[in-house]
Amino acid sequence: MKGFALPMALFGGLVLAAALAGPLSESVAGFRYDRPDPSSPLLEPGGLSVSAHPRSYRPDDALMQALDADGDGLIACTRSPQGRCFCPELEELASVASRLRRGFEAEANRGVGLDRGTDMDRGGGVALEAWERLLGTVPERMAARLSGKRLDLDGDSTISRNEWATGTAFLGLDGQDAALFDADLDGQVTAVELQGVPVMRTHILGTDALGRDLLARLLYGLRVSLLVSLAAATVSLLLGTLLGLLSGLVGGKTDRAFLRLLEVLQSVPFLFLVILLSVFARDVLKLRWQEAETAALAQAVLLFAALGAVQWFSLARYARGLAVSLKEAPFVQSLAGMGFSTPRIVLRHILPNTVLPISAYAVLLVPALVLEEAFLSFLGFGIQPPYPSLGILLGEGVAHMAGSPVLLVAPAATVLVLAFSVNLLGEALARRLGGGRNGA
């Protein structure tokens, strides 16, 4: 079994982790994937602060402006010889604003306000009630300052980007709240004091931008991605194998027409249609089921069915080639010569011989589908909140990479190990089968 041990161990470990996502995240991490941890301080690990060089910001970024106490256009950060980050301009108020801003974006993404991309840039807004819901996740003393009614300056029941910017400017930097976190009373709130101690003790990988445990999200994301891609692989395995074998066995005109059909289908840009289908499904399902979770689940089911339904072509081609070569194999010819009936030959002799090569081929579908899911979710057309998936985690990681690399590194490493191990597994399987066939 040379070549199998390592990929099997890696892949098996990941599958096990995904299967045990619930108990694992509860016992080890102790948090849910979809709820912010109420006891964690409001700063995400490294959120705005932990980079050794000052970070400039776009002049229109109101949050950064609010942070920049001395107005020099830079968020100052210095690193002491002991390696601690001093970020005098950083404090809790700002982190609340940061969290609200991300919540603001998250709400907008969810479609409460408007769609991503069009909303933030074009002066749309978030509905008042959605804003109040957001405020429910921050401490009361903060929420009072940012109540939706106070922010809604023009009284149209939405918080626009401008109104929000004005609101965060209210936050100011009065320093009172920051003093709470100054553990060593040196007059400076360090990054370590803010996020290190309380965060790192309980959240093994830290928390994400909304205060949710990253490990729990990673475990559940892995589970969702694996489920979606395994299901999609099954759909395309069934379709591809069935049609391909049938076409190869029947042969003649049917076979030629089938090959031609495959060629035509392969030139259709299905990705675009899957994206459209995803948009379509999201809206239809949202009307059908009011709860976000049910709608997201239904959409995931639809998504994997669609992914599977556009991935079967190469498999069908492979299965067809296999059927043709088996049909002409000497042992099949001699069986026919001995007078065995065709159904018996097909069921007892041809089909069993296709199982291993096809499964070796199909294994390689899984990493491809995991990457495809990641791709769709990254663009916002895949799995929908509240469910995490590897693609969603990658997207969040990319957004917060500069401040908090672990948000990107953890899902990226997971995807890497997953795809790598499954690819190695498929190759080892194919090599073994190839060797066996040549030897026979």
Add this chain to the structure above:
Amino acid sequence: MNRGTTETRGLRLAAARLASAVCVLLLVYSVSFALMRLAPGGPFDRLQGLPEQTVENLERRFGLDRPVGEQYWVTLSGYLTGDLGPSLSFAPGRSVGEVLAEALPVSLELGAWALLVALAIGGAGGLAAGRRPGRLLDRVTTGMALAVISASLIVLGALGRELLALPGVPLELGGFDSWRNKLLPVLTLGISSGAVFQRLIRANVAQRMSEGLWAAAAARGVPPLRIFWRYVVPAALIPMLDYAGPVVAGILTGSFVIEAIYEIPGAAACFVHGAQGRDYTLVMAAILVYAALLMACNFLFETLHWLVDPRQRLGRDGGPT
């Protein structure tokens, strides 16, 4: 069987391809039309708080109040006369033709450069690795290719973006109009597609190397390097033309991610924002343009294959099954 001369056969094949291309375009048009129109919500949902009368006026202005069947034919006949219609929500007030004429060249340039980079990297890596399968060079390059594929384009792009933040890097983020903002996107997309090339080419070359071809030529006294370049490489590369279609499709797909990460105003970005804002006209036009492009590429590579490989012209199933 009467096959006629190769010329008439070729012409007939081309005509059949054209006919199926038209059918596919019609199919893509119909399916995307149905998906866009059957979904709840419309292009003007974004303008919250508009009086109902205004929305109705807008819909009448763009013909969205007509029966769906009529809209289907009106849009289709517009396409046939080259009129792609006005953009509804992505770029209000401008025509889809204008928007795409701006965005498409950007995406095409990105794709073309990336294809070149991918060919260079994948070709070199694949030939070097396939020449001596199992050796150190093979293991290193093939492992690297697998790592690049497994890492996914998203992570590669994110890492590339991090490079921009390093002090002293003369590169820029956003836009696509000088080498400063072109270099990283092109390299990222090229490297990730090159890794796919490397695997395909390596497998083909390695297979050819193990066939009798090599032994036969060596027995005739042909020097090893000449065998490799004259016999093995052409035999291994020609079947690659069959994969060209999917590879071009892969680069198209990748440009979605690259345009999102590097903030490039290309056609993929148009499509993504258009789909989310229900810009019916823009999305449909983008899909059809991409479909036509993809099929044109497929046709081009198929013709090339037909010209280069005599087995194709003779109508024999020459390729490996």
